Amino acid sequence: MTYECILTDVRGDGPRKTGLITLNRPKQLNALNDQLMDELGQALLAFDADDSIGCIVLTGSERAFAAGADIPTMAPHNFMSAFKSGLISKNWETILQVRKPVIAAVAGFALGGGCELAMMCDFIIAADTAKFGQPEIKLGIIPGAGGTQRLPRAVGKSKAMDMLLTARMMDAAEAERGGLVSRVVAADQLLNEALAAAETINGFSGPSAMLIKELVNLAYQGPLIDGVNVERRYFHALFGSDDQREGMDAFINKRKPDFKHS
Ligand code: CO8
CATH class of the missing domain: 3.90.226.10 (2-enoyl-CoA Hydratase; Chain A, domain 1)
Structure with a gap:
C-alpha cells in the first residue's frame, strides 16, 4: 500500500x-x-x-x-x-x-x-x-x-x-x-x-497487552465498578491461555518465558 x-x-x-x-x-x-x-x-x-x-x-x-x-x-x-x-x-x-x-x-x-x-x-x-x-x-x-x-x-x-x-x-x-x-x-x-x-x-504476551489496553481504557472512560467486573472476567479467562502457563512456569523454573501469544 x-x-x-x-x-x-x-x-x-x-x-x-x-x-x-x-x-x-x-x-x-x-x-x-x-x-x-x-x-x-x-x-x-x-x-x-x-x-x-x-x-x-x-x-x-x-x-x-x-x-x-x-x-x-x-x-x-x-x-x-x-x-x-x-x-x-x-x-x-x-x-x-x-x-x-x-x-x-x-x-x-x-x-x-x-x-x-x-x-x-x-x-x-x-x-x-x-x-x-x-x-x-x-x-x-x-x-x-x-x-x-x-x-x-x-x-x-x-x-x-x-x-x-x-x-x-x-x-x-x-x-x-x-x-x-x-x-x-x-x-x-x-x-x-x-x-x-x-x-x-x-x-510480552500479545493477548495480555490487548486486554490491559481494553481495561485501562474502560477505567479511563467508564464507571469504576464496570471496569473492575470486566477485569475479573478477563483475569479468570487468561488462565485458559498458553501464555499464562508458560509465563508462570518460566518464573517458577527461573527461565525466560517463550510466549506464543495464544
Ligand atoms: N492547518 C493547516 N495548515 C497549517 C496548520 C493547520 N492546523 N497549522 C499550521 N499550518 C501551516 C501554516 O499555514 C504554514 O503554511 P504556509 O507556510 O503555507 O503559510 C505552515 O503550516 C507553517 O506554519 P507557521 O508559518 O504558522 O509556523 P509557525 O512556527 O510560525 O507557527 C503554529 C506554528 C503555532 C503551530 C501555527 O502554525 C499555528 O498556530 N497553527 C494553527 C494551530 C491551530 O489552531 N490548531 C487547531 C486547529 S482546529 C482543530 O484542530 C480542530 C480539531 C477538530 C477535529 C474534529 C474531528 C471530528
Whole structure:
C-alpha cells in the first residue's frame, strides 16, 4: 500500500515487530486533512490485523506531531454543511478500533486535533521540544475530537480549563507533571525510546497487552465498578491461555518465558 500523507515502516529484531506510522505533511506541520486521516486509519487497521505486529508507534516530524485539523479545509463550512457532512469526523476515531497498543511519540507541536489524536493513543512519550495545546478558541470554534473530554481526564479540570480557555500551550515538562505524557526524553532519542518501549511490550504476551489496553481504557472512560467486573472476567479467562502457563512456569523454573501469544 502506498500512502501520500503518511509513511509506514516495520521495525524490530524480535519475532514480533513494531508498526511505525509517521505523519508526513511537513509543509503544513502535519495538519490533519481527510486524506491523511483516511490513510492513517487504513495503516492502523492493517497493522492491527497483522499477526507479526505487536505494537504500533505513531509519530510526526521534529517540528510537529500535528498542528491540528487542516484549517483551510474547515474554513468554508457553515453549520448545516458541517452537520450534514459530519465535518471531518468519519475517519477520526478509527484509531479507537485498534486492539494493539498504540504509542504516540510527540515532538514539536501537538495542537488542536493533533493533541486530540495523541490523547487517543494509549500513552504519549514526549520529546523535550513537545508543546501541547487546544487553541481552537482562537479560531472561534471548540475541539471536535474529544479534547474537552480527554484533556480534563488527563491533566485535571483546572489545567484543562486553563489550556482550553486561554489557548496557552503546555511544554513537555508541564505535560509530564500533569500526567498527559508518560515520559519526556531528549528530542534525538524520541523515536528510539518509543520503539524500545514497543519492543518491550512485543516481548510480552500479545493477548495480555490487548486486554490491559481494553481495561485501562474502560477505567479511563467508564464507571469504576464496570471496569473492575470486566477485569475479573478477563483475569479468570487468561488462565485458559498458553501464555499464562508458560509465563508462570518460566518464573517458577527461573527461565525466560517463550510466549506464543495464544
Ligand atoms: N492547518 C493547516 N495548515 C497549517 C496548520 C493547520 N492546523 N497549522 C499550521 N499550518 C501551516 C501554516 O499555514 C504554514 O503554511 P504556509 O507556510 O503555507 O503559510 C505552515 O503550516 C507553517 O506554519 P507557521 O508559518 O504558522 O509556523 P509557525 O512556527 O510560525 O507557527 C503554529 C506554528 C503555532 C503551530 C501555527 O502554525 C499555528 O498556530 N497553527 C494553527 C494551530 C491551530 O489552531 N490548531 C487547531 C486547529 S482546529 C482543530 O484542530 C480542530 C480539531 C477538530 C477535529 C474534529 C474531528 C471530528
